[in-house]
Amino acid sequence: xxxxxxxxxxxxxxxxxxxxxxxxxxxxxxxxxxxxxxxxxxxxxxxxxxxxxxxxxxxxxxxxxxxxxxxxxxxxxxxxxxxxxxxxxxxxxxxxxxxxxxxxxxxxxxxxxxxxxxxxxxxxxxxxxxxxxxxxxxxxxxxxxxxxxxxxxxxxxxxxxxxxxxxxxxxxxxxxxxxxxxxxxxxxxxxxxxxxxxxxxxxxxxxxxxxxxxxxxxxxxxxxxxxxxxxxxxxxxxxxxxxxxxxxxxxxxxxxxxxxxxxxxxxxxxxxxxxxxxxxxxxxxxxxxxxxxxxxxxxxxxxxxxxxxxxxxxxxxxxxxxxxxxxxxxxxxxxxxxxxxxxxxxxxxxxxxxxxxxxxxxxxxxxxxxxxxxxxxxxxxxxxxxxxxxxxxxxxxxxxxxxxxxxxxxxxxxxxxxxxxxxxxxxxxxxxxxxxxxxxxxxxxxxxxxxxxxxxxxxxxxxxxxxxxxxxxxxxxxxxxxxxxxxxxxxxxxxxxxxxxxxxxxxxxxxxxxxxxxxxxxxxxxxxxxxxxxxxxxxxxxxxxxxxxxxxxxxxxxxxxxxxxxxxxxxxxxxxxxxxxxxxxxxxxxxxxxxxxxxxxxxxxxxxxxxxxxxxxxxxxxxxx
Amino acid sequence: xxxxxxxxxxxxxxxxxxxxxxxxxxxxxxxxxxxxxxxxxxxxxxxxxxxxxxxxxxxxxxxxxxxxxxxxxxxxxxxxxxxxxxxxxxxxxxxxxxxxxxxxxxxxxxxxxxxxxxxxxxxxxxxxxxxxxxxxxxxxxxxxxxxxxxxxxxxxxxxxxxxxxxxxxxxxxxxxxxxxxxxxxxxxxxxxxxxxxxxxxxxxxxxxxxxxxxxxxxxxxxxxxxxxxxxxxxxxxxxxxxxxxxxxxxxxxxxx
Numbered sequence: 118x119x120x121x122x123x124x125x126x127x128x129x130x131x132x133x134x135x136x137x138x139x140x141x142x143x144x145x146x147x148x149x150x151x152x153x154x155x156x157x158x159x160x161x162x163x164x165x166x167x168x169x170x171x172x173x174x175x176x177x178x179x180x181x182x183x184x185x186x187x188x189x190x191x192x193x194x195x196x197x198x199x200x201x202x203x204x205x206x207x208x209x210x211x212x213x214x215x216x217x218x219x220x221x222x223x224x225x226x227x228x229x230x231x232x233x234x235x236x237x238x239x240x241x242x243x244x245x246x247x248x249x250x251x252x253x254x255x256x257x258x259x260x261x262x263x264x265x266x267x268x269x270x271x272x273x274x275x276x277x278x279x280x281x282x283x284x285x286x287x288x289x290x291x292x293x294x295x296x297x298x299x300x301x302x303x304x305x306x307x308x309x310x311x312x313x314x315x316x317x318x319x320x321x322x323x324x325x326x327x328x329x330x331x332x333x334x335x336x337x338x339x340x341x342x343x344x345x346x347x348x349x350x351x352x353x354x355x356x357x358x359x360x361x362x363x364x365x366x367x368x369x370x371x372x373x374x375x376x377x378x379x380x381x382x383x384x385x386x387x388x389x390x391x392x393x394x395x396x397x398x399x400x401x402x403x404x405x406x407x408x409x410x411x412x413x414x415x416x417x418x419x420x421x422x423x424x425x426x427x428x429x430x431x432x433x434x435x436x437x438x439x440x441x442x443x444x445x446x447x448x449x450x451x452x453x454x455x456x457x458x459x460x461x462x463x464x465x466x467x468x469x470x471x472x473x474x475x476x477x478x479x480x481x482x483x484x485x486x487x488x489x490x491x492x493x494x495x496x497x498x499x500x501x502x503x504x505x506x507x508x509x510x511x512x513x514x515x516x517x518x519x520x521x522x523x524x525x526x527x528x529x530x531x532x533x534x535x536x537x538x539x540x541x542x543x544x545x546x547x548x549x550x551x552x553x554x555x556x557x558x559x560x561x562x563x564x565x566x567x568x569x570x571x572x573x574x575x576x577x578x579x580x581x582x583x584x585x586x587x588x589x590x591x592x593x594x595x596x597x598x599x600x601x602x603x604x605x606x607x608x609x610x611x612x613x614x615x616x617x618x619x620x621x622x623x624x625x626x627x628x629x630x631x632x633x634x635x636x637x638x639x640x641x642x643x644x645x646x647x648x649x650x651x652x653x654x655x656x657x658x659x660x661x662x663x664x665x666x667x668x669x670x671x672x673x674x675x676x677x678x679x680x681x682x683x684x685x686x687x688x689x690x691x692x693x694x695x696x697x698x699x700x701x702x703x704x705x706x707x708x709x710x711x712x713x714x715x716x717x718x719x720x721x722x723x724x725x726x727x728x729x730x731x732x733x734x735x736x737x738x739x740x741x742x
Numbered sequence: 743x744x745x746x747x748x749x750x751x752x753x754x755x756x757x758x759x760x761x762x763x764x765x766x767x768x769x770x771x772x773x774x775x776x777x778x779x780x781x782x783x784x785x786x787x788x789x790x791x792x793x794x795x796x797x798x799x800x801x802x803x804x805x806x807x808x809x810x811x812x813x814x815x816x817x818x819x820x821x822x823x824x825x826x827x828x829x830x831x832x833x834x835x836x837x838x839x840x841x842x843x844x845x846x847x848x849x850x851x852x853x854x855x856x857x858x859x860x861x862x863x864x865x866x867x868x869x870x871x872x873x874x875x876x877x878x879x880x881x882x883x884x885x886x887x888x889x890x891x892x893x894x895x896x897x898x899x900x901x902x903x904x905x906x907x908x909x910x911x912x913x914x915x916x917x918x919x920x921x922x923x924x925x926x927x928x929x930x931x932x933x934x935x936x937x938x939x940x941x942x943x944x945x946x947x948x949x950x951x952x953x954x955x956x957x958x959x960x961x962x963x964x965x966x967x968x969x970x971x972x973x974x975x976x977x978x979x980x981x982x983x984x985x986x987x988x989x990x991x992x993x994x995x996x997x998x
Contacts, residue, residue, distance in 0.1 A: 163976045166798040168814035182800035278785065278915020279900070280950065310950045310960070314899070314917060319962045319978050323952055333952075336797050337960055337978035386801060386808070393800075400795050402852035402871065403989070404804055 154313050160223040163339035174296025178379040183299055184397035189329030191710035194376050196298025197369035205676045208354035210246040210268040210655035212291040214307055214322045217338045221245035222347045246655050247352045252283050259286050262436040263456045265669045266303050281311040290677045302328035304433045316342040327432035328713045331397045365644045368683040374421040391416035422709035428724045429712040436667045443488040448661050450611045455488050460508035460665045463615045464489050467586025470498030474606045474615040479511030486519040496521040502553040503617025504603045505560040513570035520549030550574050554594050556602030595642035601633025613661045620675055622667025625715045627722050628730035635734035636686050643679040681711050689731045690740050699732050779862035780880035785916045786949040788857045792959050792981035796852055803850055806932040806998055821936050821970035828934025830997040840995035843872035844890040844928030846943045846965050849979050854990055872995040878920050887924025894922040918947035941967035957983040
């Protein structure tokens with residue numbers, strides 16, 4: 118029988134081998150299979166291309182070869198390189214596409230599962246900015262849209278033919294090109310092909326970015342193998358203020374059309390003015406013919422937003438699951454984010470009972486309660502509201518009713534708040550205690566909210582504190598931000614800040630001027646977040662910030678958002694100073710470089726509403742400059 | 743009896759496999775047959791029209807740089823001296839406008855190229871810019887070289903196998919490797935950066951398929967020319983496949 122089995126095996130193997138050689142099909146390796154190409158070892162970049170960018174830094178307004186759309190071009194033209202003097206910008210790492218172009222040493226190694234020796238991941242360590250990329254080879258799925266982004270993103274790989282093919286998502290906003298403002302958004306995806314030719318490695322990168330690029334950009338990076346460990350792998354960075362007494366709302370940038378060096382590049386190299394500003398065509402042989410048709414007026418118009426055009430809308434992925442379910446994302450330690458019912462909800466669990474921040478729209482409250490019960494068997498004890506808006510308080514009544522504050526029965530303090538005395542609030546014996554700034558209570562009562570939904574435990578000063586489930590929890594009042602009753606909720610031990618509407622990753626900030634909001638207060642609130650954050654490494658990680666909408670962020674996203682609000686404020690201020698009316702401000706498209714990321718022309722909060730709110734609040738209280 | 747049936751079943755199972763193998767082996771040049779032609783052995787399809795994606799060294803490639811603008815080329819002192827004497831008018835007068843369109847410089851220019859098998863052992867690559875033709879010979883190169891495109895020897899280059907003994911994952915796919923010698927001296931860059939008749943150009947052509955149906959061709963090249971280059975000169979050029987023939991615009995060489 119042994120020989121029979123052997124014959125069968127031989128026959129089948131022969132058939133397989135025969136079939137395998139039939140066509141020039143490019144085979145795909147199975148997950149965990151040993152690689153067909155060994156990329157391991159020490160590698161040094163070959164710097165025979167784009168040396169200026171990779172060395173001293175790209176020249177200003179040199180955007181040739183980049184298929185920038187209007188938003189991308191304007192973003193780059195607005196960029197002032199001295200922005201990196203701001204302390205939060207100083208230690209930012211490189212995004213994955215640029216990381217592969219950086220100077221310094223590279224090391225590649227495999228990670229294998231101990232007992233099976235299956236390939237789990239390929240690691241790349243880049244000396245510059247200590248960039249550590251992990252390419253998962255075990256076919257794990259990419260995270261959901263609400264997961265945190267990093268500079269290197271989340272990468273999965275697969276061997277196809279003689280190439281390692283890598284797909285990367287979840288990258289941060291940052292520089293697609295180093296030094297001159299060519300942007301890459303957090304919506305970009307990266308596809309890479311690693312091919313080894315002897316001692317030479319070629320890494321081809323394809324970046325697709327619906328926010329800033331009209332089509333993908335393809336670049337290749339070359340490396341040669343180093344036979345010994347170069348022994349130089351670190352890149353320490355620590356930030357510090359470079360310009361003392363600079364106001365915290367000072368973000369270096371150039372007004373549209375006012376970049377003083379924008380014309381130097383073309384002049385220095387005797388190129389047509391428009392040559393590097395024409396986007397996609399600059400990559401193709403057609404550029405020469407296109408330049409012959411560009412008039413001076415057309416070229417000059419490229420430095421500012423096109424007039425008479427409706428605002429662009431966000432090209433980003435909708436982070437809301439919209440599947441009728443509540444999704445749980447573990448933020449850190451015992452703090453979780455719940456996604457799916459309007460505004461993001463945060464839950465802290467522990468022996469004392471759940472501490473919930475915001476309750477969503479209230480359309481899926483039963484599922485929210487079920488999700489919380491899947492995290493803890495203890496009741497919901499506290500609910501804190503970051504503001505009074507329905508996206509954050511819609512589930513108050515339902516979640517409150519599902520909770521209970523065990524500290525109240527038999528408490529002396531209960532005597533001061535007996536049920537039924539005022540009729541304004543719910544029964545503290547049978548529901549969770551709701552915390553908020555006093556203005557939340559005032560606004561909700563004025564709006565006729567049911568008593569069971571209105572926070573009863575309010576504060577009036579700038580800070581409310583509470584030690585709960587082993588963590589110090591602080592509520593910081595942010596006056597005149599989105600409304601006059603906003604709170605940041607800070608879990609100190611977990612190092613998580615819940616920002617409410619003060620910060621989102623998906624849309625322009627709501628500024629509810631009628632209810633006490635203002636652009637100046639919003640900028641102050643964003644800076645207050647940045648005053649509390651500590652990054653873990655190279656400008657990312659560390660303190661997590663949960664936005665009202667979108668993905669779990671760190672200080673980098675808040676920083677970019679703060680920059681955006683300041684820049685838009687400055688543009689509107691300049692127009693107001695010049696006597697512009699609101700229609701004139703809207704026509705100036707002051708958000709043109711951000712609309713493909715945050716813009717909306719329909720829905721509850723549009724670009725026009727944001728610009729109007731900025732204008733209105735600045736007319737009421739001009740910015741000090 | 744049971745054993746007999748099993749043997750019969752086994753024979754029934756493996757005989758078609760053997761028969762199929764013999765048939766295929768013969769088709770592909772197995773024992774006694776000819777080896778597969780390079781065309782049949784191609785691990786990917788290079789044929790069609792491809793357009794340059796000039797995304798790196800953009801200013802140096804889309805425009806003719808000024809005299810003296812050589813960074814970051816690893817020029818030898820002798821080459822620098824030659825480049826400093828660049829005079830496009832002289833090239834035009836001498837009928838040598840194609841100096842930047844030789845094999846070592848051609849692929850970095852903004853071009854469209856058409857690739858097709860001339861026969862089972864020869865790939866032909868034509869460019870619209872400069873109307874140049876490169877021939878990649880998988881067999882013995884034909885001709886003596888000495889022109890702009892020199893003599894190009896080609897082979898399919900399977901991945902090297904440093905993984906022997908590591909188990910699993912045999913090499914697959916591969917690159918097209920082309921080694922070009924005996925080129926007429928020309929320019930690596932249009933502003934007179936020279937390479938000489940002893941320069942050796944080694945190129946690897948890799949095709950990648952990307953989402954949305956696009957195909958990319960990446961040509962990684964090494965120029966070795968000790969007379970003019972202090973170190974080998976490595977670059978990689980990207981091309982995108984085009985579905986039609988639009989954009990094909992044959993133009994003569996231009997010295998400026």
